[in-house]
Amino acid sequence: MEKFVKFDGIVAPLDRANVDTDLIIPKQFLKSIKRTGFGPNLFDELRYLDEGQPGQDCSQRPLNPEFVLNKPRYKGASVLLARRNFGCGSSREHAPWALTDFGFKTVLAPSFADIFFNNSFKNGLLPIVLSEETIDELFRAVEANEGYQLTVDLASQQIIKPDGSTIAFEVDPFRKHCLLEGLDDIGLTLQDAELIKEYEAKRRETAPWLFDAIK
């Protein structure tokens, strides 16, 4: 995983609550056996006027001009401003893959669904929880100012607005560390391999039926 560095990005506002993972990346694209290439199908049903098929050349498809990501002013956006319960629904990691493949580095929302929240960190996408009021204010600011940008600084846990004022945010220290260092969770866990083996040996004694039944 790449290290998460401080960046400035254009903010795109997605003004609806309960954006589910089916909406972020519809199921027909889940048939891929790869981790990349989902960006062109991000929000497929909102973004295009026709029904998308896997493997299709999306540059030839009719765009929905009303959809926020199709508006020229949000071109190149890397900050997604969203409403509550973002990422609800299925556990598909294709949702963060599609968001990052499109170019998003962070999503700001009043709340996130648990699995999506968790999956994001594993893929270098930073979900930031802000109060409803702060989110409302940001929606107004983005609406009023074309080219509105924010600076996201994970190290200091701050979002810096164009006028220099800041919004502090919370992030779990372990997840922050992993993002900043671009660490692979598996490698970290395997450092505890001995502990896992000890646990397993004990469990084999107390609950032998959990072992060797399936072969």
Place this chain on the structure above:
Amino acid sequence: MAGKTLYDKLWDAHIVKQREDGTALIYIDRQLLHEVTSPQAFEGLRLAGRKPWRLDANIATPDHNVPTTDRSGPIEDEVSRIQVQTLDDNCDEFGILEFKMNDSRQGIVHVMGPEQGATLPGMTIVCGDSHTATHGAFGALAHGIGTSEVEHVLATQCLIQKKMKSMLIKVDGELAAGVTAKDVVLAIIAKIGTAGGTGYAIEFGGSVMQGLSMEGRMTVCNMAIEAGARSGMVAVDDKTIEYFRGRPFAPTGANWDKAVEYWRTLHSDADAEFDVVLELDGSAIKPQVSWGTSPEMVVAIDEALPDPDQEADPVKAEGMRRAYQYMGLKPGITMGEVVPDRVFIGSCTNSRIEDLRAAAEVAKGRKVSDKVKQAMVVPGSGLVKQQAEEEGLDKIFIEAGFEWREPGCSMCLAMNADRLGEGEHCASTSNRNFEGRQGYGGRTHLVSPAMAAAAAVAGRFIDVRELA
């Protein structure tokens, strides 16, 4: 000191290492694998030169992409075929037991796991699928994970987790005739909302939950995720234990006795404290139908659809307006005015034998209305299908004009050929009514199996009790 909740007990029993930052390394007893969320995980293992930590902790079956029609030839859709083939190849290469497409034990992972005894009380169970909460019905700690975590569990048999908060949802009273587990869980979601359980592990209790069969408890836990909770669970009782007697992977002999002794401890202590306790009167629950595009947009069958103008929360009101537009419905009407173009009985929520029996009871001696283009029944597994056929349920369905299909996820998410056309309404026993979930532009209405069958024969949504 207060006693422990069921969740506390399951959590404590699986801590490998408590970290200072509040997270813990949690041991995973069982991982269920299917074709959609595993290919990238196996690929990750290969790229890093890693092997699965423990083969006997894993079991796989393809479910999302498999056709539910004739399976004698290869899968027609090339992309689906490659995905299923990739699962087969990965399981063969790494040595993981898989029930392949034409094995009678193949089925939806969440139906197959318990049926085989691959799910057991007291386990931690994960799967790259959000409906893994289903397995909590057996007093297990089960939750859905993403593909990176699938890889993590394959490689380490552990997950890094933070303990969730605890919620007890108590449903007391007695269910009225015709009201099922599905109606109970839809009523719960309507009450607490799709984010009501976010951050919580939910225990479902009360006399209604105790009265439900294991199938019914699975239906309720299955949809915990629709209330935002990654895990739902129910305490172990005699029914739970009896369910596992004789299942292929369940313990036998002395191990059985030892296991049962442990399983009997899997309930919340009387003095356990929950972060939140919610109570519902089960006697007041009527058959439920979802009208909108979120599982919280639910009404009782005789209730008028809500008016967004009366909704105080502007974000919610906006969501309702959008849902009305998408669904082509109006506030104030009742669901009795809506004609289902298609009817789908299946999915990991409602495709077990009891669900099929309930639907068959309604279908028996009746005919699917000619207003309905298609009504299909998709059993949850090959074994459910076999049993249903032994009981003659297939004949009842076929005589009534339903299609009798091969097991899989099917129209629950329409990754195979089974799907809704644009603008079509569907009476569906599945769990999600999101935009496009059952097909591009499709309009899903979540109901119980009996209510779905009733809608099929009546040609409109109807209180199943009116048919009696």
